[in-house]
Amino acid sequence: MSENDLRKRAHDLDVTVxxxxxxxxxxVDELKDQLDDRELVKVKFLRAARGGTNTEELAEELADRVGAEVFDTRGHTAVIRR
Structure with missing residues (x-):
């Protein structure tokens, strides 16, 4: 699947984490389970989670914990891909 196809799929995803x-x-376990079932998972970082960090830092840490990568971040939402 091309990068553009993945971007379109990512845009159309609903937040599930x-x-x-x-x-x-x-x-962490929920995200692992979802990545076992699908290639892309959209994650929303609520204000209470961000504290003194930003969405990009949190997304990178979360992706590292599940052995995945950050595909995209926009605002307070990140798309993680296996």
């Missing part, structure tokens, strides 16, 4: 005030730990 939300990171809140409890941070990244509670969502």
């Amino acid at each position: 939300w990171v809140g005030k409890s941070g990244l730990d509670p969502v």
Whole structure:
């Protein structure tokens, strides 16, 4: 699948993982499970999760924890891909 096709698919995805005030730990297993089922997963970082960091930093850390990569970030949302 081309990069443009993936970008279109990523844009059309619904958010299926939300990171809140409890941070990244509670969502790691859920994200792993979702990445086992699909190539792209959209993650929303709520204000309470961000604290003194930004979406890009949180997305990179989360992707590292599940052995994936950050495909795209926009605003407070990131798309993670296996």
